[in-house]
Amino acid sequence: MEEKQTTFKPLDPLLHSELRLAVMSILIGVEEADFVYIKAQTGATAGNLSVQLDKLSAAGYIEVEKTFKGKKTCTICRITDKGRTAFAEYVETLKQYLQIPKV
Amino acid sequence: MEEKQTTFKPLDPLLHSELRLAVMSILIGVEEADFVYIKAQTGATAGNLSVQLDKLSAAGYIEVEKTFKGKKTCTICRITDKGRTAFAEYVETLKQYLQIPKV
DNA sequence: TAAACCAGTTTATATTATAAACCAAATTAT
DNA sequence: ATAATTTGGTTTATAATATAAACTGGTTTA
Numbered sequence: 419m420e421e422k423q424t425t426f427k428p429l430d431p432l433l434h435s436e437l438r439l440a441v442m443s444i445l446i447g448v449e450e451a452d453f454v455y456i457k458a459q460t461g462a463t464a465g466n467l468s469v470q471l472d473k474l475s476a477a478g479y480i481e482v483e484k485t486f487k488g489k490k491t492c493t494i495c496r497i498t499d500k501g502r503t504a505f506a507e508y509v510e511t512l513k514q515y516l517q518i519p520k521v
Numbered sequence: 522m523e524e525k526q527t528t529f530k531p532l533d534p535l536l537h538s539e540l541r542l543a544v545m546s547i548l549i550g551v552e553e554a555d556f557v558y559i560k561a562q563t564g565a566t567a568g569n570l571s572v573q574l575d576k577l578s579a580a581g582y583i584e585v586e587k588t589f590k591g592k593k594t595c596t597i598c599r600i601t602d603k604g605r606t607a608f609a610e611y612v613e614t615l616k617q618y619l620q621i622p623k624v
Numbered sequence: 625t626a627a628a629c630c631a632g633t634t635t636a637t638a639t640t641a642t643a644a645a646c647c648a649a650a651t652t653a654t
Numbered sequence: 655a656t657a658a659t660t661t662g663g664t665t666t667a668t669a670a671t672a673t674a675a676a677c678t679g680g681t682t683t684a
Contacts (some may be wrong), residue, residue, distance in 0.1 A: 452665095538672075569672075592681065630679105639672075646665070
């Protein structure tokens with residue numbers, strides 16, 4: 419009978435990206451983080467990070483606030499509820515691929 | 522002092538691909554699987570699957586054997602030790618991004 | 625023996641990731 | 655004071671990647 423029918427659930431393409439996933443991973447564990455900090459933690463170039471933050475922001479997964487730290491500009495990022503949910507779903511979906519039990 | 526320095530380990534780009542990961546996920550749990558089966562399980566188009574199997578094969582992560590099933594051609598795939606190791610490493614690395622504990 | 629089908633491969637295209645080049649404001653050096 | 659350098663980014667060009675469409679060669683069916 420061979421009843422298997424795995425048919426993997428698709429992986430959210432917005433999260434299935436090394437840098438964006440790293441950003442979300444940072445933001446999920448912290449109240450907020452600024453551009454400079456995220457850049458240091460991920461080792462990304464500024465250009466790449468800027469683009470990926472835009473994408474996460476456009477998707478509503480994070481919110482980006484532009485403020486000042488003294489006289490310098492400062493770009494602060496926070497994960498949103500939508501982002502938190504999407505991340506959790508991504509993790510659950512991925513477990514199917516990684517053969518990690520759901521519970 | 523702020524000693525965090527996460528610096529995420531890079532994700533093996535060969536495995537960080539939805540279809541290739543699905544293929545590896547199938548092959549890791551089974552002795553062997555043929556093209557038609559993998560195609561059905563993943564829902565991939567034949568062209569896409571063919572390309573991704575080639576890449577996994579070129580990397581030495583799987584081995585591909587061309588045989589016959591009756592008169593029809595049959596492409597059988599097996600994961601290699603190298604592939605098994607790479608998959609395991611990928612999973613461990615990814616856990617850092619997903620905030621899943623190592624043990 | 626022509627038409628439809630199966631098991632794939634090759635190639636073209638669309639998307640994506642990434643860094644290089646750029647910019648404005650702030651700081652430091654002369 | 656002002657020239658040079660650094661900081662905190664954004665915009666744009668390029669390289670890489672994923673993906674499906676188009677194709678091929680053999681096989682079964684009509």
